[in-house]
Amino acid sequence: MSELARVIEALLFLSSEPVSADDLAEAVDAHPDEVAEALDELRAAYAPGARGLIVKEVAGGVTLATDPVAEAAARRLLARPRTPPLTPAQAEALAIVAYLQPVSRPEMARIRGVSSDSATTTLVERGLIEEAGRSQFGAVLYRTTPLFLKLFGLNSLDDLPDPSQWDPTPQEEADLRERLLRAGEQRAGVAPPPPAP
């Protein structure tokens, strides 16, 4: 292994956060092309299945991580699961923050139709989202953290898939619109007006 690759391996081991290619180049005082080459060398040395570690590209940088082969033993040694799974409410709140950030709790409540307060609190406690200032109405705004990118294996928010891919087809949408329209007319036509308070 080249000396440059060795040095970079050591830097990735020491740094608690993913290191960007620019920061690496500056630290090792080498041309970005040389750094890219050394990183390729490292990736080859840590090819999946070869070692207990792998090279990961997450949160805008490069970092070393363990191969899942070690998970059971790691759990026994460290006596804690890597990360607990998300409840549906937490996942929805997180998805809204991820796609719409910065976003406020009232906005999240409007989209979900129910309050997301306890989910939001848990996500903040787990370090997946954080405060990002206040809206013009004084509501706290939230954004995702680098830890979110790391734990979800994302290099940047751009890696999130386009959410419109989950929208129904035009045909399904037309059917839905039709059904809503019929229901609305029934309500307006047949049902008595709401009782006066």
Place this chain on the structure above:
Amino acid sequence: MSELARVIEALLFLSSEPVSADDLAEAVDAHPDEVAEALDELRAAYAPGARGLIVKEVAGGVTLATDPVAEAAARRLLARPRTPPLTPAQAEALAIVAYLQPVSRPEMARIRGVSSDSATTTLVERGLIEEAGRSQFGAVLYRTTPLFLKLFGLNSLDDLPDPSQWDPTPQEEADLRERLLRAGEQRAGVAPPPPAP
């Protein structure tokens, strides 16, 4: 590399402390002889000069460490202070420590009306404040560091700006602490009871 050696490599990577052979054997659920063999395999893979990391035997067990070849680069990468803009919470916590030092977390919480734990942790991590002994009640006290003075361009703490510039009712400096605590208690507050009807 054998799967056992891979798993042990991952465990040594994750653990911040040296791991004893017994703990390793228990975590990987293997016979100590097998563990010893896998460790030999790892030592060969990390033979001095081969990689950026080395396997070290220290008191209490085995650990991964960086090869001295990376020391200069590691200093350049890690010794650069991180100086992102301060959040409002961090600025308030830092201002309290700067003006009132030494000061404890409970006191900071009383002054701000909310806990400053995460702001304080970040300020310690960034080297702007540090522990300065304990109060008579056992709470950790904080003071600013030389790095703080440097990053704020101050020669000494006497150069801190006079808060009366921003304080509508300037009073003697001596009671700064007391006035901060009073304002903080009102903020945290047990609000006055509503007027009786």
Place this chain on the structure above:
Amino acid sequence: MSVATDLELDLDVFSGPFDLLLALVLREEVDLLEVPLADIVLAYLDHLDARGELDLEQATEFLVLVAALLELKSRLMLPREEEELLELDPGEAAEELLARMLEAKRYRSAADDLRARLEAEEGIRYRSAPAPAWLKRPSLDELDAVYDPARLGQAIGALLKPPPEVSLHHVTVHAVTVEQRLKVLRRLLGRARTLSFDEAVRGADRVTVAVTVWALLELYKRGEATWHQDEPFGEITIVAQDEPAWGREEQAA
């Protein structure tokens, strides 16, 4: 003693005196949507039980405060846009609902995607051990100032300002008591033996109307008056009873 300071609550979301809960709700530090108002009423009833007597002053105050909280909470649960939605014609309403359903579905699916991603990363761990401190120590000589000291002065100056007092004004704005309404009812019934409820509350605001109902219950309990209503939402007629207590007003308290 005010009921607001007197009434101790022990709810899932909050534990402490009622007035502190009010203050926290108004400062939006406790989410009113998560406060079970029924539990507060139950706590109040327990509180009454423990005291063994009905303090009308306190009862009125409690009624007004809880009514205000209820109104606030119902508004929170029915955001304004929902009201606007009701006024849309069926076509517009359907489009609006459709847009919302699509939006909600989009993020539910995005949530599923995120969960799948997290699962795919299962078993991949990162090292969290800190780098050795001696490697992290910066050399002070090479550093430049990056922060403005004024930031610290501003921060400490802002902390010196006591916060504005939380106003409970709009919660306790109508300081009408059951006793006051008892007096009014007794005076009116003293003049005419029969009285319509509408007359008794003519020109009054909603809280006064509510407190008047409370006073009416009190009159009934004491046998001073009965009332009847022939149909829902119809007129309520109040009739004085044979053994009138008019003129003994002060005793009631």
